[in-house]
Amino acid sequence: MVLNTAYVNGHFFTMDESSRQYKSGMMVVSGDAISYIGDHSVQRLAAADRVVDLGGKWVMPGLVNVHSHIVMTILRGIGDDMLLKPWLETKIWPMEARFTPEIASVSTRLGILEMLKSGTTTFSDMFNPNGIDLGGIMQEIADTGIRGAFSHTIFSLGTERQQRDNIASAERFAKQFRTFADGRLTTMVAPHSPYACTPAALEESARVAAENGLMVHIHVSETDLEIRDIESRYGVRPVEHLRRLGVLDQPTVMAHGVVLNEEERAILHQYDVRVAHNPISNLKLGSGVADVAALLEAGVKVGIATDSTASNNNLDMFEEMRTAALLQKGIYKDASKLPAETVLALATRVGAEVIGMGHTGSLEAGKKADFITIDPSDKPHLQPLEQAFSHLLYAASGRDVCDVYVGGAAVVRDGSCLTIDEEKILAEANRLQAELQ
Known part of the structure; x- marks a missing residue:
């Protein structure tokens, strides 16, 4: 059974070809893909299996690092x-x-x-x-x-x-x-x-x-x-x-x-x-x-x-x-x-x-639900809120990211990675690099 999750009360930066924004919008994720992105819809909200209130967070597509x-x-x-x-x-x-x-x-x-x-x-x-x-x-x-x-x-x-x-x-x-x-x-x-x-x-x-x-x-x-x-x-x-x-x-x-x-x-x-x-x-x-x-x-x-x-x-x-x-x-x-x-x-x-992955990279219906959130509310460097689009490029950093979703599944929540034991990896990395010296 495919679950529909409605994300509401967020500022959505679609990064589609028109660079559309929805300042108090809604995004519905069905399974691993986006089924709706746009203005708030009472009808779609009622049909959702689960509702996530973003509390004013900014939402944008996950970033794509094309060479690492x-x-x-x-x-x-x-x-x-x-x-x-x-x-x-x-x-x-x-x-x-x-x-x-x-x-x-x-x-x-x-x-x-x-x-x-x-x-x-x-x-x-x-x-x-x-x-x-x-x-x-x-x-x-x-x-x-x-x-x-x-x-x-x-x-x-x-x-x-x-x-x-x-x-x-x-x-x-x-x-x-x-x-x-x-x-x-x-x-x-x-x-x-x-x-x-x-x-x-x-x-x-x-x-x-x-x-x-x-x-x-x-x-x-x-x-x-x-x-x-x-x-x-x-x-x-x-x-x-x-x-x-x-x-x-x-x-x-x-x-x-x-x-x-x-x-x-x-x-x-x-x-x-x-x-x-x-x-x-x-x-x-x-x-x-x-x-x-x-x-x-x-x-x-x-x-x-x-x-x-x-x-x-x-x-x-x-x-x-x-x-x-x-x-x-x-x-x-x-x-x-x-x-x-x-x-x-x-x-x-x-x-x-x-990199041949056009099924991701923007918040559009039919694309994979790969997205991130940033909470600007307590960050002076992301104020004033009216210039949010500018801030994403000229003021934000990776440390501002709150939540990360890939295919609709949360992999980072409130800044903590859910799929990797952070403390263990940091300790092992330091131990092993010392062995390489």
Whole structure:
């Protein structure tokens, strides 16, 4: 039997294409989906099996983090103040190679705990298993209640046989978990990058994606050094390199896209390549600032992302989208660039479309009931209430989130996570990171 729950007395920010708001509205959730969103309806209230009085809370779609590395969460604060290449080669990859199943499990749950408590309900991620059972990690993710895509990273490392085994393992994982946890979780094909994968590995990645109806998730055009490296190896820039290998023929999410020219943006639009914008990570690693305004003007879909805590150092999407907005205003010296309405959409509805999950990301009838609440009543930084839409971008933070629902089920209530033992995870994370040092 499907239960109908009516949420009343809330200020609803739909983040639909019209950015509609209902200041004293009502939302009805039937099972795991929204069946009604709009003005208060006495008739719908009478038909509800359960009524939740929100007491004036703000309600918005759960945030969508389109590029993260949750298994790296335990590496927060390690390798600060380094450029990308030495950071990866001397800190991150060597430490990841030392991960045990316990470290990977605890790090994953720590990352999801932070995401959920700060309002992220959907994410897209990749990790190189290094002998760790990713099936177990996928089950850990499922148990938390979050929605998203988790992918097996493809690398061209070691012998040719090791490379073939890596791709075969990634393909098996992609097939097995393409639809998992009643469809709440999926996977993508995730070649790490043009510089960490041979042309053959990239072609194989495109094959796996095509044969299994999966998206490609890949780091591309992150630094000037990467551009020079790929040009020296193959005679073309990374985007053209991927185009020639057939990767862009598949639905593709490009993480970063910091160093792009006008011709490349046109190619991305032509092939419907979506970009995961990681403003804080790109700043911290000294990679630069992606020209999001130019990408949007070229018709490229862009989502907001945190990258990993090792290069951020948090998973707060409110902080991420505020940084994204301010950077574009600053580099253009134009305060009209990336207004609040646009950026909030990139972090919700558009972000969901970027990763192929258009069934979430906005409060609309027929979409999954993934939403969060914020209580502004005792928070001076969220006053005056009349400017609530502005406050969501320019004043709010993940610490303001009260309740989080995924598919109509509460996963955070009054700031406490219901699906993860918070005290246990914090203790285990500190113990295990000390062992890694």
